[in-house]
Amino acid sequence: MSTLLRILRFTRSLTPYYIGIMIAAAVVTAAGLAVPFITGRATDVIVSAVDSSVSGQETVADVAGEATRIVVLLAIALLAVSLVEAGIGNVGGYWGDVMSAKMRTILSTRYFEQLLALPQRYYDNELTGTIVARLNRSISEITNFMKTFSNMFVTLLLTTVSVLVISAWYYWPLAALLIIAYPLYLWLTTLTSRKWQRLEGEKNVHVDVASGRFAEVVGQMRVVKSFVRERSELDAFSRRFASTEQLTSRQSRHWHVMDAVRQGVLHLIFFVLYAIIFVRTVTGHFTPGEMVMLIQLMAMARQPVMSLSWVVDSAQRAIAGSKSYFEVMDLDPTRVDGGGARPVAPQAWRKPESEGAPDRPAVSFRDVHFGYDDGGDVLEGISFDVGPGERIAFVGESGGGKTTITNLLMGLYGVRSGRIEVVGAGDDLEALRRSVGVVFQEPNLFSGTIAENIAYGRPDATREEIEAVARRAAVDSFVERFPKGYDTVIGERGIKLSGGQKQRIAVARAMLKDAPILVLDEATSALDTKSERLVQAGLEDLMRGRTSLIIAHRLSTIAEVDRIVTLRDGRIDEIGTPAELAASGGIYAELLELQHSTAKADRKRLREFEVVG
Structure with a gap:
């Protein structure tokens, strides 16, 4: 119940719809309750007319005429009641549909808002498809239940109370038996639902994992086919759903056994109710019309009890589904993030400590230590400065910490100790990230048009501005070869474009953002020679006048930088100009030597530098 109340609090803006739906349900219920009284009255009129005709108290014509007039009026009353039920019922149904759609919007938007607020660490441990599957399943179950429940709640309540009052008025043992039936049935249903909900939770885990893997495989279909993994992926997928079959079998067996017990108890109680009504009618305590009316009321009394089973069933599905939803909504971004300091704006100018260091750094790392989760430090004691407009390259073996440094610069993770200062960093991460442009090794484009992808960092850019940076990149x-030009839809992750074309769009996107600090994370390493030349030309234009931090292994890129920082096992090994480090005998000198070697062992060693660290 607390979960359902929380959903209501989450969607309190829909209160007018809830009230409207319940009022409509109340009117429909009242109209339905009038039917037994109308049919009961019609029965008494007909029986009385027949008895009078048989006894000869009045002429047949007079009796038939009066009875006909009354039953016609009663039939008109039944028609009016039916029209009210149909009209108001459909109004309530319309409000329910609108409410359901609005609830889906509210819950989905808040879920997406929470996902956007969660730090990078959360996504390091979650499958994208699982996140999406959780959204679809949870919100669908919640909205479906709330829509139906809002329609049924008043109906169940009014019908139950009305039947109890009317039954007690005519013969109190009838009401007493119903009072026993309702809580007994609810108690048996609650017992049934405990195990059902636990099994439903286990099923949801399998479905979410399978759906997550499904989305991942579809997104990486070329890899799956290239490694001939179709069968193994299908088998793993099938095993997950086979597990849900087994759980469903246990769940259904338990539910239906308990349902048979519940219905058996219910049928026994209603057998006694009907027997009482029939016997009291035969003994003259009830008229035929009252008997008909009470039998119809008992039928209406059975409906809330039977509906209660469905309500509890649907409620358990909604509760089980909402657990996954609220598990995400309850996450504290700060706690998930693990804490740690983010980059801040420089507080004061400091005289450089090392020769060749910039006077007024645009980026400063001061004795930075960092590690993922509970693991050891990936970076230890990292300290360096980057001056405005300076180009600095990071060189090191795979796993040396190169990409981790750029992730810390963008505030994707907090440092364990030390300090990072970035010109342009403000009170929040948005200010920092507006000051940093990035070109990744993977272009990471979105479905949509070429123009939309270029303008992703500046959605308000004009077409002239978009085309200007497109020419520079x-x-x-x-684009000229496409019939729709910049309005060409490129598909998910730019699937319709080549690697070089996607990377040139990524360069144009960074150009249009026009951030003063630029991060190039192996931006040309996956390209062929021709594409690399085109992209590199665009990068040279992009880096002009900007503070640039470059992760690269190609000598052509590294040789053009102002300084190089070499990393070894998460520590800085050397800092200097390309000429200085070429003669130092360190990592960069080794890289130069390996690059010009044709020996097989040297080429293998070189590949250790060519993977992003």
Whole structure:
């Protein structure tokens, strides 16, 4: 119940719809309750007319005429009641549909808002498909239940209370038996639902994992086919759903055994109710009309009890589904993040400590230590400065911490100790990230048009601005071949474009953002020679006048930087100009030597530098 109340609090803006739906349900219920009285009255009129005709108290014509007039009026009353039920019922149904759609919007938007607020660490441990499956399943079950429950709640309540009052008025043992039936049936239903809900939770885990893997496989279909993994992926997927079959079998067996017990108890109680009504009618305590009316009321009394089973069933599904939803909504972004300091704006100018360091750094790392979750430090004692407009490259073996440094610069993770200062960082991470442009090794484009992807960092950019940066990044050279030009839809992750074309769009996107600090994370490593030349030309234009931090292994890129930072096992090994480090005998000198070697062992060693760290 607390979960359902929480859903109501989450969607309190829908209160007018809830009230309207319940008022409509109340009117429909009242109209339905009038039917037994009308049919009971019609029965008494007909029986009385027949008895009078048989006894000869009045002429047949007079009796038939009066009875006909009354039953016609009663039939009109039944028609009016039916029209009210149909009209008001459909109004309530309309409000229910609108409410359901609005609830889905509210719950989905808040879920997405929470996901956007969660830090990168959350996504490091979650499958994208699982996140999406959780959204679809949870919200669908919640909205379906709330829509139906809002329609049924008043109906169940009014019908139950009305039947109890009317039954007690005519013969109190009838009401007493109903008072026993309702809580007994609810208690048996609660017993049934405990185990059902536990099994439903286990099923949801299997479905979420399978759905998550499904989305991942669809998104990486070329990899799956290239490694001939179709059968193994299908088998794993099938095993998950086979597990749900077994759980459903246990769940259904338990439910239906208990349901048979519940219905058996219910049928026994209603057998006694009907027997009482029949006997009291035969003994003259009830008229035929009252008997008909009471039998119809008992039928109406049975409906709330039977509906209660469905309500509890649906409620358990909604509760089980909402647990996954609220598990995400209850996450505290700060706790998930693990804490740690983010980059801040420089507080004061400091005289550089090392020769060649910039006077007024745009980026400063001061004795930074960092590690993932509970693991050891990935970075230890990292300290360096980058001056405004300076180009600095990071060189090191795979796992040396190069990409981790850029992740810390963008505030994706907090440091364990130390301090990072970035010109342009403000009171929040948005200010920091507006000051940093990024070109990743993977372009990471979105479905949509070429123009939309270029303008992703500046959605308010004009078409002229978009096309201007596209020319600078050599995007125009291939866009001209598309019939729709910049309005060409590129598909999910830019599937319709080549690697070089996607990377040129990524460069144009960073150009249009026009951030003063630029991060290039192996931006050309996956390209062929021709594409690399085109992208590199765009990068040279992009880096002009900007503070640039570059992760690269190609000598052509590294040789053009102002300084190089070499990393070894998460520590800085050397800092200097390309010329200085070429003669130092360190990592960069080794890289130069390996790059020019044709020995097989040297080429293998070189590949250790060519993977992003």
